[in-house]
Amino acid sequence: MRKSHPIRRVVLAGAATVSGIVLLLSLKPASDPASASAAGGAAPPAAAQESAQGGAQAAGTSTSTGDAAQTQYGAVQVRITVVGNKITKSEAVQAPQGGTSTEKTNLAVPKLNADVVAKQSPDIDTVSGATYTSEGYKKSLQSAIDKANAAASAAQPSQSASAPAQEAASKTLTGTVAQTQYGPVQVRITVANGKITKAEAVQAPSGGQSTQKTELAVPKLNAAAVAAGSADIDSVSGATYTSAGYKKSLQSALDQAGG
Amino acid sequence: MTTTLAGGRAARRQTMRRIRPRRSPAVPLVIALWAGAAAVLWLWWDNTPSLADNTAKILAAGRITGLLAGYLMALVVLQMARVPALERRVGSDRVARWHAMSGRYTVSLVIAHVFLITWAYALQAGKTLGDIVQQFMDMVTTLPDMGKAAIGTGLLVVIALLSVGGVRRRLPYDTWYHVHLLTYAVVFLTFWHQITTGNEFAVQPTAKTFWYGLYGAVTALVVWYRILTPLRLNLKHRMYVEAVIEETPGIVSVLIGGKKLHRMGAEAGQFFRWRFMAPGMRFSSHPYSLSAAPRPDMLRITVKAIGDHTARLRELRPGTRVWAEGPYGALTAQRRSRGKVLLVAGGVGITPMRALFETLPGASGDITLLYRANSTQDLALWDELAAIADERGARLMYAVNSPDGERPDISADRLRQKLPDIDDHDVFLCGPPGFAQSVYDSLRDAGVPARRIHHESFEM
Numbered sequence: 001m002r003k004s005h006p007i008r009r010v011v012l013a014g015a016a017t018v019s020g021i022v023l024l025l026s027l028k029p030a031s032d033p034a035s036a037s038a039a040g041g042a043a044p045p046a047a048a049q050e051s052a053q054g055g056a057q058a059a060g061t062s063t064s065t066g067d068a069a070q071t072q073y074g075a076v077q078v079r080i081t082v083v084g085n086k087i088t089k090s091e092a093v094q095a096p097q098g099g100t101s102t103e104k105t106n107l108a109v110p111k112l113n114a115d116v117v118a119k120q121s122p123d124i125d126t127v128s129g130a131t132y133t134s135e136g137y138k139k140s141l142q143s144a145i146d147k148a149n150a151a152a153s154a155a156q157p158s159q160s161a162s163a164p165a166q167e168a169a170s171k172t173l174t175g176t177v178a179q180t181q182y183g184p185v186q187v188r189i190t191v192a193n194g195k196i197t198k199a200e201a202v203q204a205p206s207g208g209q210s211t212q213k214t215e216l217a218v219p220k221l222n223a224a225a226v227a228a229g230s231a232d233i234d235s236v237s238g239a240t241y242t243s244a245g246y247k248k249s250l251q252s253a254l255d256q257a258g259g
Numbered sequence: 260m261t262t263t264l265a266g267g268r269a270a271r272r273q274t275m276r277r278i279r280p281r282r283s284p285a286v287p288l289v290i291a292l293w294a295g296a297a298a299v300l301w302l303w304w305d306n307t308p309s310l311a312d313n314t315a316k317i318l319a320a321g322r323i324t325g326l327l328a329g330y331l332m333a334l335v336v337l338q339m340a341r342v343p344a345l346e347r348r349v350g351s352d353r354v355a356r357w358h359a360m361s362g363r364y365t366v367s368l369v370i371a372h373v374f375l376i377t378w379a380y381a382l383q384a385g386k387t388l389g390d391i392v393q394q395f396m397d398m399v400t401t402l403p404d405m406g407k408a409a410i411g412t413g414l415l416v417v418i419a420l421l422s423v424g425g426v427r428r429r430l431p432y433d434t435w436y437h438v439h440l441l442t443y444a445v446v447f448l449t450f451w452h453q454i455t456t457g458n459e460f461a462v463q464p465t466a467k468t469f470w471y472g473l474y475g476a477v478t479a480l481v482v483w484y485r486i487l488t489p490l491r492l493n494l495k496h497r498m499y500v501e502a503v504i505e506e507t508p509g510i511v512s513v514l515i516g517g518k519k520l521h522r523m524g525a526e527a528g529q530f531f532r533w534r535f536m537a538p539g540m541r542f543s544s545h546p547y548s549l550s551a552a553p554r555p556d557m558l559r560i561t562v563k564a565i566g567d568h569t570a571r572l573r574e575l576r577p578g579t580r581v582w583a584e585g586p587y588g589a590l591t592a593q594r595r596s597r598g599k600v601l602l603v604a605g606g607v608g609i610t611p612m613r614a615l616f617e618t619l620p621g622a623s624g625d626i627t628l629l630y631r632a633n634s635t636q637d638l639a640l641w642d643e644l645a646a647i648a649d650e651r652g653a654r655l656m657y658a659v660n661s662p663d664g665e666r667p668d669i670s671a672d673r674l675r676q677k678l679p680d681i682d683d684h685d686v687f688l689c690g691p692p693g694f695a696q697s698v699y700d701s702l703r704d705a706g707v708p709a710r711r712i713h714h715e716s717f718e719m
Contacts (some may be wrong), residue, residue, distance in 0.1 A: 013364060021320050024300065028319070070308035072315045074462055086544045098461030099402065100380055129384065132311070 061088075062151065066144030068094060069136040073101045076136030079143045080116070081200075085152070089196070090116035090141065093215065094206050096133055097183070106177065106184060110202045128150035153216045170197065175253030177203065178245035182210045183247030187226065189253045194240040200249065205242055213239040221246045230254065276309065283589070285349050295473075299330045302459045302466045305554065314382040321375030322458060329453050329470070330367035332446055333477045335362050340480040341488075341587070344447060347529070350589035351546075352715045359422075369412060404451040411448030415439055428513040433543045434565075443481075451476060489584040498581040500535065501557065503573060505701070506639040510607060511573050512550060512561040512587060514582055521555040523586060526593075527614035528687070531585030533560065540571055544584065548689075550610040552618045563607035590687060592619055594713040597685045602628040602680060603698055605690020611715075612689055615638050617649055623652030627678060629658045631694065632665065669697070671704035683704035688714035 011234035047077045060130045068077040074096030081089035090113045108130035115124040122142045126134040170192035176254040177184045183205035190198040204214040217239035224233040231251040263621055303323055303689045310316050338345065338358040347353045373395075381387070381394035399409045421438055453470065454460050460467045498517035505511050515595060525531070527549065534544040545568055550561035590611055600619055604612040609630060616628050628648070632638045638657055648655035656677065658667035674681055686702055688695055694717055 009360075014367075017368075021323050024323065025310060028307060030311055031309050054553065064437070072307065072309055072311055074306075074458070096458075098458035099376075099456045100383070100398070102456075102461070153557045175465070248480055 029110070041195065062148065064144045064148035064151065065093065066113075066142070066147065069139035071096065071132040071136035073104075073132055074098070075134060076139055076140050078116075078140040078144050082148050082152075086146075087117055087120055089113075089200050091200065091204075092137065092203060092206070093211060094213035095137075097206075098197060101133075104133055106203065108133050109137070110174070110186065113202050116141060143224075150210075170258075173253045173256045174202065174253070175249035175256075178248035180241040180245040181207060182213075182241055183243060185249050187225075187246055187249040187253055189257070191257050194253075196226050196229050198222075201246060204246075210242075213242055217242050218246070225250055283349050284344055285345070285353070288349070290417060295334075296327065297618070298469070299326050302326060302463065302469075305355065306459050306462055306466075312555035314379055317375055318379035321372055324368045324375060324460070325372040325453070325457070326459065328372055329449075329457075330434070331361055331365040331368065331503050332449070333473050334364055336442070336446055337477045337480060337598065339485075340477065341484045341584070346587040347589055347591075350715060351530075351587045353589075362422070363419070366415060369415060373412060373446050376570075377488060387599060388672065402452070403455040405456065407448045408452035411445045414448070415445045417441055419444070432568075433614045436543065446461075446474075462672055466700055472575065489582070492523065493582050496523060496583075496632055498558075498583055499578055500575045500579040500581060500664055503575050504578055505573070507637055508562045509546060510637075510639040512559055512640075513562065515558045515560070515573060516556060516582075517558070517581075518655070519555060520553055520558055523557070525549060525553045525586035526591040527618040528591040528611040529586040529588040530611070531558075531560075531583040531587070534582040534584075535575060536580040537571070537575055540568065543568065544582070545569075546587070548611040548614070549586075552614050561607065561610045561613075581713070590689065590713055590715045591615075594687070595685045596711060597683060598622075599680065599684045600627070601681065601686045602682045603631070603686060603688045603690070604624070604628065605631045605698070607639070608632075608685060608690035608694075609640060609644075610689075612687065615687060616653065621651070621653070624654070626651065626653040628653065628655050628683075629669075629670065629677075630655070631690065632657065632659050634659050669701055671701045674705045682708075684711070686712045688712060692716060714715060 061081060063079055063081045065079040066077060068075040075094050076092060076096070077094035079091055079093050080087050092105075092113070094108045095109050096102075097105060108127035111127050112124060112134060116122075117122070122138055122145055124134075124138065124141075126138075133178075170190055172188060172190050174188040175186060178188045184203050185201060185205070186203040188200055188202050189196050200223070201218045204218050206214060215238035220236050221233065221243060225231070231247050231254055233247065233250075235247075300323065303319070303326055307319060310319055315661075326404065329687075330676065335358060338354050338361065344412060374391075377391050377398065378388060380398060381391050384394065386394055399405045418438060418441060421430065427435055428543045454467060460470060462503070477651040496517040496519060498515050498520075501514040501516040503511055503513050530546045530548040532544040532546050534541065547562050549558055551559045562569050562572055564573065588611075592615065598621070600615075600621065601615055602619075603611045612628060612630075616626065619626055630638060630641075630644070630646065635641075635657070641657075646657055647653065658669060660666055678684065679700075684707065686707055688698055688702075690698070695714055699712060699714065
């Protein structure tokens with residue numbers, strides 16, 4: 001029956017906890033050494049020139065996935081689709097999740113995706129309220145562009161055939177976010193002359209197995225949407241939930257096109 | 260003379276053969292607890308590449324406190340799951356103190372977690388510390404499962420406030436106990452936000468598995484040992500009140516009959532939590548020690564009437580059904596490591612000592628019982644004790660106040676004078692907290708090592 005000293009115990013436990021946490025925090029570096037080297041200025045693959053929006057199955061399409069950039073809220077990884085020498089699509093295959101991060105990712109990533117396609121350069125605007133995610137996005141985007149350039153110079157692609165300009169007639173529509181149990185799915189379509197010329201997922205589940213499934217299913221779904229011209233497309237087996245969410249969001253985009 | 264000596268030696272050898280002190284698993288359990296805490300911190304460490312600024316640091320501190328609180332919450336519940344290894348080996352009293360201590364610590368961590376996370380999110384959103392309330396409301400209303408978590412945390416704070424020493428003493432035990440049971444609701448309500456909004460769990464599937472495993476295991480243990488085990492025990496043994504006997508003014512014994520009571524595995528020195536199916540007593544259970552070694556057809560508890568509940572015991576009718584949970588308690592012969600034993604009882608603390616006095620193996624002269632009471636009239640069960648002492652050749656001593664009310668001298672010198680080899684004894688001690696503390700100090704002064712003083716105290 002040792003004498004207990006409640007006050008002393010409280011003070012000791014409190015002091016030990018606070019100093020333990022402060023120690024842990026101080027052991028973490030201010031910036032992530034792994035991704036710091038990824039920052040480097042390289043020119044985007046091409047000057048933004050007049051060019052048509054590439055279809056989902058356009059010839060000369062290639063994708064390039066950047067290195068994952070660590071941010072303090074989690075990793076960001078960007079994949080771009082290059083048609084000819086133009087970025088036709090940019091998407092985040094990984095982005096911070098959990099707590100407010102989920103919200104922020106949902107808020108920022110679609111904007112960033114759109115900005116890349118619009119500016120054709122890694123020099124995009126930071127989304128306010130999602131500074132870290134934006135910075136990570138830019139880093140990973142830069143690395144994706146570098147890779148695309150390396151691949152392009154290795155392959156020496158032929159001059160891309162510029163399709164006739166249809167920009168006036170085409171419009172882009174983004175569907176509502178469809179929640180699935182693995183995360184949100186959001187589809188954006190480009191409609192020209194009443195036809196879907198392009199479909200893409202601006203958001204899709206990522207993290208764990210979801211990343212693989214998204215990578216497997218989304219390109220197929222994109223292609224199917226263009227081919228079918230409607231939301232009546234087949235589910236990709238092994239990615240049922242993502243497919244269902246995709247169809248829902250696609251339908252809402254089509255509804256906008258119709259109305 | 261020679262034969263007696265030889266007989267004495269043979270008997271002592273036999274006794275020693277039966278003495279196998281079992282180590283309490285407290286040390287390995289505490290090591291496991293720390294290892295778990297380290298694993299939880301690793302979840303955070305592994306998932307956090309860098310901390311750029313103060314906001315990130317505040318957020319990280321909020322996450323660490325949250326993770327630790329989630330971890331400890333599971334353990335706090337586990338400590339009250341009545342797991343036999345804890346109740347019978349570590350000791351119910353010690354586990355209850357762990358529970359109180361880790362409970363207070365967990366509540367502090369939860370409060371720190373809520374404050375730090377809200378503050379960090381407010382800073383991220385470009386707000387100041389002044390907007391923290393608004394930020395809190397935003398989080399509760401927009402993030403998944405946060406509404407539940409906020410209700411749970413509110414409940415937790417209420418439960419914690421009602422458990423603060425001063426408040427708790429003013430509450431009827433039953434009220435306090437039933438409010439305390441709401442902790443299970445708190446655990447359930449706060450669990451989901453950990454999984455859905457917890458950064459570590461959203462990103463790391465292994466972390467999620469670990470968390471589900473931890474909470475699942477605790478739930479299983481609670482269901483098994485707090486519900487199924489007592490259910491089986493009572494269906495099997497079907498206990499009822501056989502008789503109520505007044506031992507001395509204010510002290511009653513309750514004799515409890517039932518089927519195959521020796522199969523319950525109860526040992527002398529242990530207790531059950533008793534619930535009597537009589538009006539006004541149905542909804543609370545109380546721990547009372549067995550005051551005699553269990554017999555196949557009967558158990559006996561002896562209780563001092565100090566509260567409402569204990570006073571009502573006197574009016575129990577024979578035949579009243581009894582619901583018991585147990586046996587619990589580690590103050591048993593298993594603690595013993597020496598041939599000689601001194602039992603010290605204060606007041607109604609005699610109950611477990613009486614059972615041990617009867618059953619502890621030992622040769623003539625090995626067992627001594629020191630019984631402290633206010634007056635000789637208050638020496639409950641004295642005739643039985645005298646009979647046992649006679650039969651076993653054990654020593655029986657009492658210490659009561661002198662007629663002018665002066666307290667008896669139980670000092671180190673006095674103890675040594677009565678038992679010159681007291682430092683070679685195991686001492687079992689049971690009594691009111693002040694008494695236990697002063698005897699403990701005297702025993703230590705008399706040279707008894709702390710590891711050989713076995714006591715049970717339910718003071719927090």
